[in-house]
Amino acid sequence: MESTVAQQTGNKPLPFTEAQMRDIVAKHPTPFHIYDEQAIRENARQLNAAFEWCPGFREYFAVKATPNPHILKILMEEGFGGDCSSRAELMLCQAVGMSGDDIMFTSNNTPADDYAKAVELGALLNLDDITHIDYLARHVGIPKTVCFRYNPGPLREGNVIIGKPEEAKYGFTREQLFEGYAKLKEKGVETFGLHTMVASNELNPDFFVETARMLFELCVALKDDLDISVDFVNLGGGIGIPYHPDQSPVDLTHMSNGIKAAYEELIQPAGLHPLRVLMENGRMVTGPFGYLVTKAIHRKDTYKNYVGVDASMANLMRPGMYGAYHHISVLGKESSPNDQSYDVVGSLCENNDKFAIDRQLPAIANDDLLVIHDTGAHGHAMGFQYNGKLRSSELLLKPDGSVEEIRRAETLGDYFATLDYPGLK
Numbered sequence: 235m236e237s238t239v240a241q242q243t244g245n246k247p248l249p250f251t252e253a254q255m256r257d258i259v260a261k262h263p264t265p266f267h268i269y270d271e272q273a274i275r276e277n278a279r280q281l282n283a284a285f286e287w288c289p290g291f292r293e294y295f296a297v298k299a300t301p302n303p304h305i306l307k308i309l310m311e312e313g314f315g316g317d318c319s320s321r322a323e324l325m326l327c328q329a330v331g332m333s334g335d336d337i338m339f340t341s342n343n344t345p346a347d348d349y350a351k352a353v354e355l356g357a358l359l360n361l362d363d364i365t366h367i368d369y370l371a372r373h374v375g376i377p378k379t380v381c382f383r384y385n386p387g388p389l390r391e392g393n394v395i396i397g398k399p400e401e402a403k404y405g406f407t408r409e410q411l412f413e414g415y416a417k418l419k420e421k422g423v424e425t426f427g428l429h430t431m432v433a434s435n436e437l438n439p440d441f442f443v444e445t446a447r448m449l450f451e452l453c454v455a456l457k458d459d460l461d462i463s464v465d466f467v468n469l470g471g472g473i474g475i476p477y478h479p480d481q482s483p484v485d486l487t488h489m490s491n492g493i494k495a496a497y498e499e500l501i502q503p504a505g506l507h508p509l510r511v512l513m514e515n516g517r518m519v520t521g522p523f524g525y526l527v528t529k530a531i532h533r534k535d536t537y538k539n540y541v542g543v544d545a546s547m548a549n550l551m552r553p554g555m556y557g558a559y560h561h562i563s564v565l566g567k568e569s570s571p572n573d574q575s576y577d578v579v580g581s582l583c584e585n586n587d588k589f590a591i592d593r594q595l596p597a598i599a600n601d602d603l604l605v606i607h608d609t610g611a612h613g614h615a616m617g618f619q620y621n622g623k624l625r626s627s628e629l630l631l632k633p634d635g636s637v638e639e640i641r642r643a644e645t646l647g648d649y650f651a652t653l654d655y656p657g658l659k
């Protein structure tokens with residue numbers, strides 16, 4: 235179970251052998267996502283260790299990445315909170331025992347009902363727009379702690395997944411921030427937070443240092459102009475992972491040291507120390523430690539050579555949606571030459587239902603087990619039922635090597651559950 239370090243260097247070793255996986259598959263039919271608990275824990279500890287210098291540092295796991303309470307429980311045991319954007323996500327956090335400032339509520343276009351639930355749990359509210367101050371006052375009431383989401387607009391460049399900040403629907407403008415904090419102060423708010431999220435799947439550690447610097451400078455300006463002391467900044471999520479073997483993970487120590495330098499330069503002289511630094515990553519927390527396991531069921535040779543597997547885009551949308559690369563291993567053939575070129579496809583009636591295009595792989599036969607890497611975040615979570623496809627089970631590989639089913643596979647009964655029609659049960 236030495237997977238973390240090697241995984242992080244892009245070597246992509248697996249935390250299970252073919253023989254172990256054949257045993258697992260005998261009890262749990264493919265396809266499924268399987269998560270490596272030990273690796274998730276070790277990675278969580280590395281993130282916390284990188285920020286040891288920062289009193290009150292806390293990672294709030296973006297629940298949307300892997301909304302499974304068994305995973306949230308593990309992360310809570312490692313000291314993480316939960317970052318939610320919907321009522322369902324709040325309920326997941328509540329179910330594992332999170333409350334109060336264990337929960338960050340970073341929503342947008344938020345229904346009153348969701349705010350009510352967040353306030354009931356005592357969550358840290360992160361407002362997406364200045365009009366939400368009055369909306370909140372009217373529908374729920376304003377808590378003593380409020381955070382605002384900043385959108386720097388043309389001051390920052392985003393990246394492919396999240397787009398340009400000025401095109402993004404999220405957050406306050408700079409002017410609105412100043413107006414908003416002044417208003418909160420009038421309304422008796424005592425504790426203030428400042429948040430931004432300007433990139434997703436970003437592999438450059440300096441990007442996060444720049445984000446921290448931008449927020450620290452804003453904290454100083456808020457102190458100077460409004461005499462408001464911000465209590466915490468939330469740098470958002472977005473730390474990327476090396477999906478491709480040629481990529482490297484974000485150097486967390488480098489990132490944290492850069493943030494520390496900016497903190498010492500800006501926050502301490504302004505008398506704003508201690509300022510808590512928070513993050514809300516999803517992808518880097520669980521992404522590299524989940525695998526979609528699927529079986530080859532058809533080989534087809536026409537204008538191209540195809541391997542048809544029993545998973546589809548309904549189980550992992552990223553390749554079809556973003557053209558994202560996910561590494562694939564063929565179990566038991568790790569040392570065979572990658573001398574075949576395949577499109578690895580699912581069964582949806584959509585031609586973008588492909589896990590890989592023109593991928594060099596070993597010769598694949600029916601019944602071979604394929605492991606699609608890095609599906610631990612935004613994998614099962616983005617699943618859907620189009621074409622009558624069912625969402626798969628989720629399994630947890632525990633530190634002692636045993637396997638627990640932490641979500642069962644959907645059945646046709648689940649699929650038809652919302653239809654009241656004879657013969658469909």
Ligand SMILES: *Cc1c(COP(=O)(O)O)cnc(C)c1O
Pocket residue numbers: 296298299317340431433434435470471472473514515516517518611
């Ligand atoms: C999606 C999202 C995250 C998590 O993003 P990752 O890329 O998974 O780290 C964090 N915060 C907000 C507001 C988000 O929308």
